[in-house]
Amino acid sequence: MLFTERDYYEDVVQMLQDRGVQLPDIAELVVSGQKDYIPDLSLATAIDSVQHVLHKTEVQDAVMTGLALDDVAEAKQLPEPLQERIGGDHATYGIDEQLVMSILGIYGTISWTNFGYLDRVKPGIVGKLNDEQHNGGRVNTFIDDIVAAIAAAAEARIAHD
Ligand code: MG
Numbered sequence: 001m002l003f004t005e006r007d008y009y010e011d012v013v014q015m016l017q018d019r020g021v022q023l024p025d026i027a028e029l030v031v032s033g034q035k036d037y038i039p040d041l042s043l044a045t046a047i048d049s050v051q052h053v054l055h056k057t058e059v060q061d062a063v064m065t066g067l068a069l070d071d072v073a074e075a076k077q078l079p080e081p082l083q084e085r086i087g088g089d090h091a092t093y094g095i096d097e098q099l100v101m102s103i104l105g106i107y108g109t110i111s112w113t114n115f116g117y118l119d120r121v122k123p124g125i126v127g128k129l130n131d132e133q134h135n136g137g138r139v140n141t142f143i144d145d146i147v148a149a150i151a152a153a154a155e156a157r158i159a160h161d
Contacts, residue, residue, distance in 0.1 A: 008060040009051075015067050019143055025125040026050045029151035032123060033114055034158060041158065049154035053103075059150065062102050066142030074139040089133055089141045096142045100149035107156040114152035119145065126151075 013023065027046035034041050053059055072078050073086040085093045097119070104111045122130050126148050133140040 005057075007055065008057075008064070009055050012054055012060050012063040015063060016143075016147075019067060019070075019140075021125060021129075021143070021147055023047055023050050023054075026147055026151050026154070029118060029124050029126065029148075030154045030158070033117070033151065033155045038158065045158070046154065049157045050150060052157060053107075053150050053153045056103075056106060058102050058106055059153070062099055062149070063146055066096065066099055066146045070139045070142045073141065086141050087139055089139070093141070096145045099142065100145045103146075103149040103153055107153040108160075110159050111149075111152045111156035114155045115149055118148035118152055 016022075024043060024047060027043050027050050030046035030049060031041050031043055034046075054063075069078075069086060073083060076083060076087065078086060084090075100115070104115055118126055122144070126144050129140040129144040129147065132138065133144075
Protein backbone atom coordinates (compact mmCIF):
# COMPACT_ATOMS: atom_id res chain seq x y z
CA MET A 1 0.00 0.00 0.00
CA LEU A 2 1.25 3.47 -0.89
CA PHE A 3 0.90 6.24 1.67
CA THR A 4 1.23 9.78 0.38
CA GLU A 5 1.20 11.09 3.93
CA ARG A 6 2.41 9.86 7.27
CA ASP A 7 0.49 6.96 8.83
CA TYR A 8 -0.79 7.99 12.27
CA TYR A 9 -1.48 4.40 13.38
CA GLU A 10 1.13 4.36 16.18
CA ASP A 11 -0.01 7.80 17.36
CA VAL A 12 -3.66 6.83 17.71
CA VAL A 13 -2.86 3.51 19.42
CA GLN A 14 -0.78 5.49 21.94
CA MET A 15 -3.55 8.10 22.40
CA LEU A 16 -6.09 5.37 23.14
CA GLN A 17 -3.66 3.69 25.53
CA ASP A 18 -3.07 6.97 27.36
CA ARG A 19 -6.82 7.09 27.94
CA GLY A 20 -6.84 3.53 29.33
CA VAL A 21 -8.06 1.76 26.19
CA GLN A 22 -5.99 -1.20 24.97
CA LEU A 23 -6.63 -2.86 21.60
CA PRO A 24 -7.67 -6.17 23.28
CA ASP A 25 -10.42 -4.22 25.13
CA ILE A 26 -11.87 -3.21 21.74
CA ALA A 27 -11.29 -6.70 20.30
CA GLU A 28 -13.28 -8.25 23.17
CA LEU A 29 -16.31 -6.22 22.01
CA VAL A 30 -15.79 -7.67 18.53
CA VAL A 31 -15.61 -11.27 19.80
CA SER A 32 -18.73 -10.93 21.98
CA GLY A 33 -20.61 -9.04 19.26
CA GLN A 34 -19.96 -11.82 16.73
CA LYS A 35 -20.38 -14.83 19.06
CA ASP A 36 -23.80 -15.77 17.63
CA TYR A 37 -22.43 -15.73 14.06
CA ILE A 38 -18.79 -16.81 14.48
CA PRO A 39 -18.58 -18.75 17.77
CA ASP A 40 -14.92 -19.67 17.25
CA LEU A 41 -13.72 -16.12 16.45
CA SER A 42 -10.37 -15.70 18.20
CA LEU A 43 -9.22 -12.62 20.07
CA ALA A 44 -6.16 -12.54 17.75
CA THR A 45 -8.37 -12.32 14.64
CA ALA A 46 -10.44 -9.60 16.30
CA ILE A 47 -7.30 -7.63 17.25
CA ASP A 48 -6.10 -7.95 13.64
CA SER A 49 -9.38 -6.47 12.39
CA VAL A 50 -9.20 -3.61 14.93
CA GLN A 51 -5.65 -2.87 13.72
CA HIS A 52 -6.86 -2.76 10.09
CA VAL A 53 -9.57 -0.26 11.04
CA LEU A 54 -7.03 1.90 12.91
CA HIS A 55 -4.88 2.14 9.76
CA LYS A 56 -7.60 4.13 7.93
CA THR A 57 -6.98 7.87 7.71
CA GLU A 58 -10.66 8.66 8.38
CA VAL A 59 -10.54 6.59 11.56
CA GLN A 60 -7.26 8.14 12.70
CA ASP A 61 -8.70 11.64 12.19
CA ALA A 62 -11.86 10.77 14.14
CA VAL A 63 -9.78 9.38 17.04
CA MET A 64 -7.48 12.42 17.13
CA THR A 65 -10.36 14.90 16.92
CA GLY A 66 -12.62 13.23 19.46
CA LEU A 67 -9.95 12.53 22.04
CA ALA A 68 -8.59 16.09 21.75
CA LEU A 69 -12.07 17.54 22.39
CA ASP A 70 -12.42 15.32 25.48
CA ASP A 71 -9.01 16.46 26.74
CA VAL A 72 -9.68 20.17 26.14
CA ALA A 73 -13.05 19.81 27.89
CA GLU A 74 -11.36 17.94 30.75
CA ALA A 75 -8.96 20.91 31.10
CA LYS A 76 -12.01 23.25 31.05
CA GLN A 77 -10.50 25.12 28.11
CA LEU A 78 -13.47 25.06 25.71
CA PRO A 79 -15.47 28.25 25.19
CA GLU A 80 -18.87 28.34 26.90
CA PRO A 81 -21.49 27.13 26.38
CA LEU A 82 -19.67 24.32 24.52
CA GLN A 83 -17.65 23.55 27.65
CA GLU A 84 -20.84 22.80 29.54
CA ARG A 85 -22.31 20.75 26.67
CA ILE A 86 -19.26 18.50 26.18
CA GLY A 87 -17.92 18.59 29.74
CA GLY A 88 -21.30 17.51 31.11
CA ASP A 89 -21.99 14.97 28.30
CA HIS A 90 -25.43 16.52 27.82
CA ALA A 91 -28.11 14.03 26.75
CA THR A 92 -29.06 16.20 23.75
CA TYR A 93 -25.44 16.76 22.59
CA GLY A 94 -25.04 14.47 19.56
CA ILE A 95 -21.86 15.55 17.80
CA ASP A 96 -19.97 12.67 19.41
CA GLU A 97 -22.27 10.28 17.54
CA GLN A 98 -22.01 12.39 14.36
CA LEU A 99 -18.20 12.36 14.44
CA VAL A 100 -18.08 8.57 14.33
CA MET A 101 -20.24 8.54 11.19
CA SER A 102 -16.93 9.32 9.44
CA ILE A 103 -15.84 5.84 10.59
CA LEU A 104 -19.14 4.02 10.04
CA GLY A 105 -19.57 5.59 6.60
CA ILE A 106 -16.69 3.45 5.33
CA TYR A 107 -18.00 0.15 6.70
CA GLY A 108 -21.67 0.27 5.69
CA THR A 109 -24.97 -0.68 7.24
CA ILE A 110 -23.69 -3.70 9.21
CA SER A 111 -21.40 -1.37 11.16
CA TRP A 112 -24.30 1.03 11.86
CA THR A 113 -26.33 -1.80 13.40
CA ASN A 114 -23.33 -2.95 15.45
CA PHE A 115 -22.72 0.61 16.66
CA GLY A 116 -26.38 1.03 17.64
CA TYR A 117 -26.14 -2.08 19.80
CA LEU A 118 -22.85 -1.05 21.47
CA ASP A 119 -24.17 2.48 22.09
CA ARG A 120 -27.40 1.16 23.66
CA VAL A 121 -26.05 -1.77 25.72
CA LYS A 122 -22.61 -0.26 26.49
CA PRO A 123 -20.77 -3.55 27.13
CA GLY A 124 -17.18 -3.83 28.39
CA ILE A 125 -14.86 -0.88 27.87
CA VAL A 126 -17.68 1.30 26.39
CA GLY A 127 -19.65 1.03 29.64
CA LYS A 128 -16.51 1.50 31.72
CA LEU A 129 -15.71 4.81 29.96
CA ASN A 130 -19.31 5.98 30.19
CA ASP A 131 -19.57 5.09 33.89
CA GLU A 132 -16.25 6.79 34.69
CA GLN A 133 -17.58 10.14 33.42
CA HIS A 134 -21.04 9.75 34.93
CA ASN A 135 -19.53 8.83 38.33
CA GLY A 136 -17.69 12.16 38.46
CA GLY A 137 -14.50 11.05 36.66
CA ARG A 138 -12.87 12.54 33.57
CA VAL A 139 -14.56 13.72 30.37
CA ASN A 140 -15.15 10.73 28.05
CA THR A 141 -17.88 12.26 25.89
CA PHE A 142 -16.23 11.36 22.57
CA ILE A 143 -14.05 8.36 23.38
CA ASP A 144 -16.91 5.98 24.25
CA ASP A 145 -18.48 6.53 20.81
CA ILE A 146 -15.08 6.30 19.09
CA VAL A 147 -14.29 2.96 20.75
CA ALA A 148 -17.78 1.61 19.95
CA ALA A 149 -17.41 2.70 16.30
CA ILE A 150 -13.97 1.06 15.96
CA ALA A 151 -15.40 -2.20 17.34
CA ALA A 152 -18.49 -1.90 15.10
CA ALA A 153 -16.26 -1.37 12.05
CA ALA A 154 -13.95 -4.26 12.97
CA GLU A 155 -17.00 -6.52 13.31
CA ALA A 156 -18.35 -5.41 9.93
CA ARG A 157 -14.96 -6.17 8.29
CA ILE A 158 -15.11 -9.72 9.66
CA ALA A 159 -18.78 -10.16 8.70
CA HIS A 160 -18.05 -9.07 5.11
CA ASP A 161 -15.32 -11.72 4.66
MG1 MG B 1 -20.57 9.88 24.02
